[in-house]
Amino acid sequence: MDRKGLAMKVYKIVAINLGSTSTKIAYYENDRCVLKENLSHQSSDLKGFATVWEQYDYRMDAICGFLDAHGIRVEKLDAFVTRGGHTKPLSGGVYRVNELMLEQSRSERYGNHPTDLGLQIAWGFARYGPVPLTVDPPTTDEFEPLARYSGLAEMPRRSSFQVLNHRAVGKQFAKDQGKDYRALNLIVAHMGGGITVAAHKKGRLVDANNGIAGDGPFSTNRTGTLPVGALVDACYSGAFTYQQMMRKINGEGGLMAYLGDADAYRAEQEAAKGSQKHREALEAMCYQTSKEIAACAAVLCGEVDAIIITGGMAHSLMMMDWIRRRVEFIAPVALYPGEYEMQSLALSAYDALRGMERIKELV
Ligand SMILES: Nc1ncnc2c1ncn2[C@@H]1O[C@H](COP(=O)(O)OP(=O)(O)O)[C@@H](O)[C@H]1O
Numbered sequence: 001m002d003r004k005g006l007a008m009k010v011y012k013i014v015a016i017n018l019g020s021t022s023t024k025i026a027y028y029e030n031d032r033c034v035l036k037e038n039l040s041h042q043s044s045d046l047k048g049f050a051t052v053w054e055q056y057d058y059r060m061d062a063i064c065g066f067l068d069a070h071g072i073r074v075e076k077l078d079a080f081v082t083r084g085g086h087t088k089p090l091s092g093g094v095y096r097v098n099e100l101m102l103e104q105s106r107s108e109r110y111g112n113h114p115t116d117l118g119l120q121i122a123w124g125f126a127r128y129g130p131v132p133l134t135v136d137p138p139t140t141d142e143f144e145p146l147a148r149y150s151g152l153a154e155m156p157r158r159s160s161f162q163v164l165n166h167r168a169v170g171k172q173f174a175k176d177q178g179k180d181y182r183a184l185n186l187i188v189a190h191m192g193g194g195i196t197v198a199a200h201k202k203g204r205l206v207d208a209n210n211g212i213a214g215d216g217p218f219s220t221n222r223t224g225t226l227p228v229g230a231l232v233d234a235c236y237s238g239a240f241t242y243q244q245m246m247r248k249i250n251g252e253g254g255l256m257a258y259l260g261d262a263d264a265y266r267a268e269q270e271a272a273k274g275s276q277k278h279r280e281a282l283e284a285m286c287y288q289t290s291k292e293i294a295a296c297a298a299v300l301c302g303e304v305d306a307i308i309i310t311g312g313m314a315h316s317l318m319m320m321d322w323i324r325r326r327v328e329f330i331a332p333v334a335l336y337p338g339e340y341e342m343q344s345l346a347l348s349a350y351d352a353l354r355g356m357e358r359i360k361e362l363v
């Protein structure tokens with residue numbers, strides 16, 4: 001109730017986050033998280049889908065199962081907010097999902113990831129009432145001019161990474177330190193299904209490896225940077241279609257290629273039981289991540305206030321030790337295991353619904 005005894009509006013928000021190895025769902029009332037679930041998906045389940053789009057029913061079942069189990073009625077929701085998909089480069093913030101966004105996401109021109117399905121799902125639910133929203137999409141682009149050079153004029157480097165969690169964790173770290181995010185130089189490494197490392201220069205994401213089909217460290221299911229000549233040879237060998245090559249790079253690369261399983265937690269358990277193969281693959285992934293962190297230190301001319309490691313793999317003490325040993329000469333290392341994405345999605349939607357944050361549209 002407000003001071004006049006009038007009932008205050010309670011905004012009801014569902015947030016979804018389709019990671020490459022998980023589906024995360026939360027239900028918020030205003031800024032309060034009422035329910036949250038993290039469904040992790042087995043590599044063996046996902047292996048059967050040739051494309052992200054084929055996962056639609058599988059992911060929908062997970063989401064509808066959550067809504068049904070908790071009696072959440074879609075027509076009573078104010079917003080359905082999802083981690084974003086791939087569109088042309090845009091500025092960060094809260095966006096209403098629109099036809100143009102869906103069309104660009106479907107085209108795969110700017111990248112492809114299960115989050116692209118998230119846009120479709122939010123749009124589908126919008127017909128029952130909730131506003132379909134997305135926040136800090138992965139193609140949020142704040143790169144500086146030098147970061148765009150690749151070595152070929154027609155192939156500029158592009159911004160494509162877990163912007164939502166990067167920004168949320170950077171802000172959380174600054175808050176925990178009693179500092180202003182825009183006054184700090186940070187290196188953030190997100191270690192989820194994909195691994196992306198970005199230089200946060202006074203609140204701007206000025207350089208990062210492309211987490212979809214680009215560069216940087218290999219991850220649970222992605223190759224990251226590959227030897228260029230060998231890659232071109234494989235493309236022209238006649239042994240693979242375009243789709244098969246793309247899937248090798250994003251889906252069947254990284255731990256999946258070395259160990260036949262994209263689950264880092266299981267790999268760590270195997271390493272603990274004595275498997276040298278599992279131990280070395282995990283250590284190599286951390287070695288490459290450390291190299292990427294050190295590269296971002298050069299981007300920031302060595303003026304680094306902190307290195308922050310986040311994502312599911314930041315839970316692993318063994319992996320965090322390997323990275324810390326290689327990079328703590330640069331700056332103190334802070335661990336933020338898991339993600340701040342669900343909170344960031346829901347709270348941004350809440351601010352947008354009550355007019356505290358502008359809702360943008362892709363045009
Ligand atoms: N305690 C842990 N130790 C090691 N790895 C972990 C741990 N918890 C989660 N992980 C790993 O983190 C990865 C998933 O990270 P997450 O950020 O949830 O990814 P996504 O959102 O991209 O699906 C999985 O490979 C999982 O095995």
Ligand SMILES: CCCC(=O)OP(=O)(O)O
Binds near residue numbers: 019195
């Ligand atoms: C644009 C990169 C998104 C990404 O890699 O997310 P996951 O770690 O959830 O696969």
